[in-house]
Amino acid sequence: MSSPSPYHGGVWRIRVELPDAYPYKSPSIGFINKIYHPNVDEMSGSVCLDVINQTWSPMFDLVNVFEVFLPQLLLYPNPSDPLNGEAAALMMRDRAAYDQRVKEYCEKYAKPEDAGAAPEEKSSDEELSEDEYASSDEAMVGEADP
Structure with missing residues (x-):
């Protein structure tokens, strides 16, 4: 039986942007919290x-x-087409050291609570507070003038 992926247990938030030509063009995908x-x-x-x-x-x-x-990406990284050259080189040179580094990143950046409290939270708060300002402005104007 194969050992579990070194990413096993990590939790990431993902952002997905759909191009105009979707589904004929692939979406653009990014990890919000860090991954090695x-x-x-x-x-x-x-x-x-x-x-x-x-x-x-x-x-x-x-x-x-x-x-x-x-899941395929995490199970079968492709070091021959790297965006993170250091990770690709380490994976090809020393798989055990690579797995260890992945696990360290999982523990540092990809715990369930990290994914839940990712920077994204902030943007939704900002939107909320803008709406509050918009609706409370009218009420404020009348009260603010003595």
């Missing part, structure tokens, strides 16, 4: 588009992204 992976840009979290495009089909929908594509 040859095909994911460590700074931006973007997933290498070639990797998506190779497996993408217009028959897919977003369920496939989460149930097929992302």
Whole structure:
């Protein structure tokens, strides 16, 4: 039996942007919290588009992204087409050290509570407070003038 993926147990928030030509063009996918992976840009979290495009089909929908594509990406990283060259080199040179680094990242950045409290939360708060300002402005105007 194969050992579980070093990503096992990690929880990530994913952002998905759909191009105008979707579903004929693949969505752009990014990890919001950090992940150590040859095909994911460590700074931006973007997933290498070639990797998506190779497996993408217009028959897919977003369920496939989460149930097929992302699990495949985590189980079978492709170090020959890297966005994170360091991760790719380490994976090819020393798989045990690579697995260890992945696990460290999971423990540091991909605990369930990290995914729940990702930066995204902030943007929805901002939207909320803008709405509150918009609706309370009218009420304020009348009260603010003595």
